[in-house]
Amino acid sequence: MFETSKKNKLESGFIVGIFILVITLIVYYVCHALRLGTMSIVIALIFSIGSAWASYYYSDKIVLSLNKARPATKEEDQKLVNILDSLMVTAGLPNKPRLYVVDDAQPNAFATGRNPQNAVICVTTALLEKLDYYELEGVIAHEMSHIKNYDIRLSCVVSVMVGFIVMLSDLFSRTLFWGGLRDRDSDNKANGILMLIGLIFLILAPIFGSLMQLALSRKREFLADSTAVEFTRNPDGLISALEKLENDPNELETANSATANMFIINPFKKNGKRKSTNIWSTHPSTADRIEALRNLKY
Numbered sequence: 001m002f003e004t005s006k007k008n009k010l011e012s013g014f015i016v017g018i019f020i021l022v023i024t025l026i027v028y029y030v031c032h033a034l035r036l037g038t039m040s041i042v043i044a045l046i047f048s049i050g051s052a053w054a055s056y057y058y059s060d061k062i063v064l065s066l067n068k069a070r071p072a073t074k075e076e077d078q079k080l081v082n083i084l085d086s087l088m089v090t091a092g093l094p095n096k097p098r099l100y101v102v103d104d105a106q107p108n109a110f111a112t113g114r115n116p117q118n119a120v121i122c123v124t125t126a127l128l129e130k131l132d133y134y135e136l137e138g139v140i141a142h143e144m145s146h147i148k149n150y151d152i153r154l155s156c157v158v159s160v161m162v163g164f165i166v167m168l169s170d171l172f173s174r175t176l177f178w179g180g181l182r183d184r185d186s187d188n189k190a191n192g193i194l195m196l197i198g199l200i201f202l203i204l205a206p207i208f209g210s211l212m213q214l215a216l217s218r219k220r221e222f223l224a225d226s227t228a229v230e231f232t233r234n235p236d237g238l239i240s241a242l243e244k245l246e247n248d249p250n251e252l253e254t255a256n257s258a259t260a261n262m263f264i265i266n267p268f269k270k271n272g273k274r275k276s277t278n279i280w281s282t283h284p285s286t287a288d289r290i291e292a293l294r295n296l297k298y
Contacts, residue, residue, distance in 0.1 A: 138238030
């Protein structure tokens with residue numbers, strides 16, 4: 001568990017560094033193309049560092065806003081509050097996560113936040129309605145596992161930054177087409193190389209971001225499942241919950257590609273069914289997860 005948390009912290013720092021580099025090159029390329037001269041690199045650095053800082057410190061608020069989540073209340077969500085309280089002892093978290101609810105017909109859940117001290121667990125109203133106590137306990141334990149392992153920092157930072165890169169690339173691509181690119185006689189070789197690198201990143205950033213998202217999410221679901229069983233000592237609860245979530249036909253109305261990897265199960269459906277797992281999937285197949293959980297019982 002400690003090694004996993006340490007690895008996730010290092011990976012988060014590495015991803016923030018890559019994000020700053022990508023944004024710097026993209027912004028520099030655009031500023032230089034718009035003839036802003038020597039100020040291009042200064043603008044690019046300020047913009048990239050500022051956006052990285054905002055993405056890190058406000059990532060949980062951004063994710064909750066994207067999913068239209070509201071704070072849970074003890075009066076309306078007593079069962080959820082009781083389950084969280086009972087799991088705090090076995091989970092060993094330093095602070096109790098804040099609870100949020102999304103009004104939606106699809107049962108699903110996710111955890112977010114930059115660290116366990118600022119963690120959030122968010123569930124849909126359908127999850128509270130359709131799962132019994134032990135099934136809901138398994139889902140909450142799964143999300144608490146992500147918090148303890150620092151998966152939330154990694155997934156939240158990646159989700160917000162990938163979404164930002166995609167949006168920025170699209171915006172700047174349009175700007176370049178509108179403004180046009182003109183060669184400047186004063187361009188030197190170094191600027192030309194930086195502009196070329198910036199153009200490459202501008203084109204590849206959305207693809208690169210999506211691939212990073214996929215690589216970071218799938219392998220952690222199995223670990224979170226097994227850790228959840230350590231918390232609850234009841235694999236049947238999580239197995240039953242996953243089966244219900246997989247077979248539920250409803251669409252998640254607030255689902256978007258930037259945050260899909262954060263949910264306990266892929267929120268996207270096609271004709272009432274989830275697509276089969278492939279290289280582009282954000283989650284391992286539910287069947288594989290259930291099989292792994294059943295193997296823990298023997």
